Each structure stands twice: as structure tokens, then as C-alpha cells.
Amino acid sequence: MVNTAAAVSALESNGMNIIKLDGVELFDVRKVFDCGQCFRFDEVSDSRHDVEFAGVAFGKYISVAQDGNTVYIYNATVEEYETIWKSFLGLDRDYGEINDNILSLSSNSALSDAVERASGIRILRQDAWEAICSFIISQNNNIPRIKKLVAAISLECGEPVDLSGMDEHIADVHKAHEGNFYSFPSPESLIELGVAGLAALKTGFRAKYIYDAASRMSSREIDLDLIEKMNTADAVKYLCSVKGIGPKVASCALLFGFAKLDAFPIDVWIKKVIAKYFDADFDPDSLGQYAGIAQQYLFYYERYLQSQEG
DNA sequence: AAACAGGCCTAAA
DNA sequence: TTTAGGCCTGTT
Numbered sequence: 193m194v195n196t197a198a199a200v201s202a203l204e205s206n207g208m209n210i211i212k213l214d215g216v217e218l219f220d221v222r223k224v225f226d227c228g229q230c231f232r233f234d235e236v237s238d239s240r241h242d243v244e245f246a247g248v249a250f251g252k253y254i255s256v257a258q259d260g261n262t263v264y265i266y267n268a269t270v271e272e273y274e275t276i277w278k279s280f281l282g283l284d285r286d287y288g289e290i291n292d293n294i295l296s297l298s299s300n301s302a303l304s305d306a307v308e309r310a311s312g313i314r315i316l317r318q319d320a321w322e323a324i325c326s327f328i329i330s331q332n333n334n335i336p337r338i339k340k341l342v343a344a345i346s347l348e349c350g351e352p353v354d355l356s357g358m359d360e361h362i363a364d365v366h367k368a369h370e371g372n373f374y375s376f377p378s379p380e381s382l383i384e385l386g387v388a389g390l391a392a393l394k395t396g397f398r399a400k401y402i403y404d405a406a407s408r409m410s411s412r413e414i415d416l417d418l419i420e421k422m423n424t425a426d427a428v429k430y431l432c433s434v435k436g437i438g439p440k441v442a443s444c445a446l447l448f449g450f451a452k453l454d455a456f457p458i459d460v461w462i463k464k465v466i467a468k469y470f471d472a473d474f475d476p477d478s479l480g481q482y483a484g485i486a487q488q489y490l491f492y493y494e495r496y497l498q499s500q501e502g
Numbered sequence: 503a504a505a506c507a508g509g510c511c512t513a514a515a
Numbered sequence: 516t517t518t519a520g521g522c523c524t525g526t527t
Contacts, residue, residue, distance in 0.1 A: 228508065331509040337525065338508085396523025401510085438510050459508040491508080506527090515518085 198263070198283065202270050208359040211265040211273045218287040220312025221245055221258040227492050228335055229448050230316055231326050231342045232372070248346070250276055250319055251375040253353045255362075267358050279451075282314030290482045294489075297480045302469035306486075306493035313488055316448055320416050321409060322376040323449025324431070327441045328401050342376075344393045345402075349377030349385055379409035401436020408434055424452045447484040455484045465490045 198213040225233040225245040233247030239257060241264065246255035254277065257264040265277055278284050291307050330338050353373050355363050382390065383406050390399035408414045414434065419427050424446055431442035443457035456476035458466075466474050469490075479486045 327508090330507095332507065332522075333509090333524085334507040334526080340525095391523080394524060397510095397521095398523075436510065440509060444508080457508080461508060495508095504527100507525090509522105511521090513519090515516100 200270065200273065206359040208267060208357060208362065209269045211268050211270065211277070213263040213265075213283070214261065216261050216263045216283070218291075218312060219258070219263060219283070219314060221256050221263070223310065223313045223492065224281070224316065227313055227488060229488070230318060231335070231339045232346075232376070248353055248372065248375060249280060251351070251353060252276075253355060253358070253373060256281065266362060279317045282316060287314065290485055293480060294482050294486045297478065300469060302465070302493070303486060303490065306489040309496055310489040310492040313492060315451070315453060315485055315488060317451045318449050319376065320419070320445070320449040321379060324405060324437070324445040325376075325402060327444040328405055328436050329395065329398055330444070331398065331436070331441060341393065341395055343372045345382065345390070345395070346372055346374040346376055348393060349381035350374035379406035382406040383410055398436065404435045405437065419446075419450060424455050427452065428455070453482050453484045454480070456487050457484070461491050461494050462487060465494050
């Protein structure tokens with residue numbers, strides 16, 4: 193059974209393009225945008241749908257809404273869906289098959305519980321530079337503040353996104369929800385701001401790291417096409433040559449920005465998970481080509497358990 | 503008030 | 516090769 197085959201149709205409302213996807217399985221918008229992989233989407237609280245998240249990606253403003261197995265993408269054409277949003281949302285992959293693969297490689301009961309509990313998470317395919325830069329910012333930081341900092345550099349250095357194709361009513365609703373309407377900044381625009389300018393936006397000790405990464409991006413010393421072709425282990429080493437990028441940040445960038453689904457970021461939560469549920473000699477590679485997805489399931493699961501305490 | 507937040511760098515053994 | 520401190524800032 194193939195779960196990628198959603199029925200795609202194009203709707204229109206007051207000139208705004210809307211994609212409607214019927215029969216979508218193993219997809220949960222809230223989990224997708226609330227599991228900490230993406231810092232630019234916020235929930236639209238008075239949505240006409242069960243749940244809706246809106247934000248900017250690839251220089252475009254969209255919102256993604258869901259009622260049961262039906263998913264809507266507002267402000268998107270069929271072409272944009274096929275070329276950008278389908279892969280961005282992980283809708284080009286069969287998560288039924290992925291979950292089976294993960295479960296076939298491990299009999300760990302916490303992992304099988306996690307797969308069930310976290311069902312519906314999809315790994316986003318984000319812009320590579322945005323992922324690299326965002327996860328540099330994420331270090332020694334918490335999610336609300338990461339989101340604030342990413343919003344701040346986008347407001348300062350990004351370009352205003354085009355809202356001309358949007359239904360005015362929808363646009364107004366979204367503007368009321370702290371949505372930020374600027375694209376993620378190019379490396380060049382961040383360089384222009386300088387280390388001092390970046391620090392002035394409260395990025396703290398990360399300012400020089402962002403600057404260094406942006407410089408190496410701009411000079412093509414960091415070659416995204418090269419990373420694309422590398423295996424994950426080599427790509428981690430490669431990215432770690434940038435000041436401010438260590439194994440965890442590199443793994444996150446590869447998982448969320450390059451669709452390297454075997455990248456396995458080890459943060460404080462995952463350390464806890466490994467200590468709690470796995471043997472001391474646990475090797476992430478044992479979870480196979482989708483180890484990074486398993487990591488997200490475990491991450492989500494442990495945070496879920498934590499939230500249930502007290 | 504002190505510790506911590508989805509780490510990483512540097513120095514020191 | 517592994518192990519301590521320190522780090523911007525904000526929140527609890």
C-alpha cells in the first residue's frame with residue numbers, strides 16, 4: 193500500500209490559489225510544525241479548519257490546514273505544490289513503508305511506542321541554508337527564543353514576501369497571528385549586517401558563527417551541491433569545519449535541509465532517551481536509512497512523556 | 503537566585 | 516581522546 197498517493201485538486205477563493213489533498217495518511221500538521229524542526233510556522237488559532245499553521249518557506253507565504261485526512265495548502269498553485277511543497281511537507285514519501293522499515297530493524301519497545309505515539313510527523317525538506325543557519329542559532333537556546341531570533345534576522349535582512357495572490361480576508365487573519373512576512377535572509381544580506389549587527393539582534397555569542405557560515409556560503413567554500421552528493425557521515429565532517437557547527441547542528445541541518453534521513457542528531461533529549469531505553473553500545477546506524485526519522489519519533493515521544501508528568 | 507535552554511569552542515590532561 | 520568551564524540572552 194502506497195501512502196504517497198493523495199488526490200490533488202486545485203481550488204480558488206477570491207483569486208487565491210488553494211491546493212486540496214484528499215486521502216492523506218500518516219500526516220499530522222500540528223506534529224509536523226510543533227516538533228521543533230522548523231522555526232517559522234505558527235498556529236492560526238481561529239482557523240476554519242481543525243488545525244492550521246502558517247509561515248514563510250522558500251520565500252513564499254503559505255498556510256497548511258488539516259481536517260482529518262484532508263490537507264489544504266493556501267496560497268499555492270499546483271506547480272508550486274509539485275515542485276516545492278510536496279517535498280517540503282514530506283508528502284513525496286511513503287511513511288507507512290518508512291515506519292515498517294524502522295520497526296523491522298529494532299525490537300526496542302520504546303521505539304515502537306514512539307512510532308505509534310509520534311505517528312503523523314513528517315521530516316520537512318527545508319531550504320538548506322535556512323536549516324544550517326537556523327540550527328546554528330538553536331545551540332544552547334530554547335525553541336521560543338530560536339523562533340524570535342530567526343524572525344528578527346528575517347525582518348532585518350529578508351525580503352518582504354508577495355501576498356498579492358492572497359485572499360484579503362485570509363491575509364488579515366494571518367497578519368493578526370504574529371506571522372512574519374519576510375523571507376529567510378540570504379548569506380549576503382547577513383554579511384552586510386556584520387557581526388556587530390547580528391549581535392545587536394540578540395544572537396549573542398552566535399553572531400560570529402552566523403557570520404562565518406554566511407561568509408563561507410557566499411564564497412561557495414561551503415558547496416551545497418557537494419553536500420548533496422556526500423554520504424551523511426562525510427557531510428557531517430564537512431559541515432563541522434564551520435565555526436559554530438558541531439555534530440548536532442550538522443546532523444539537524446542534514447536531516448531537515450538536505451533530506452538525509454539517516455542523519456541522527458544527538459541532543460540532550462536523545463541522550464536521555466538512549467540512556468533510558470537503549471544499551472550503552474547503541475549505534476544509531478542500526479536503525480537504518482531512516483534513523484533520523486526514528487530520532488524524531490523518539491524525541492517527540494520523550495517530550496510527550498515529559499509533558500504528561502505532574 | 504541559580505540553573506537551564508534541542509551545543510560548541512578552547513584549554514588542559 | 517576525553518573532560519571542564521565559559522558563553523549571550525531570557526525565562527523560571
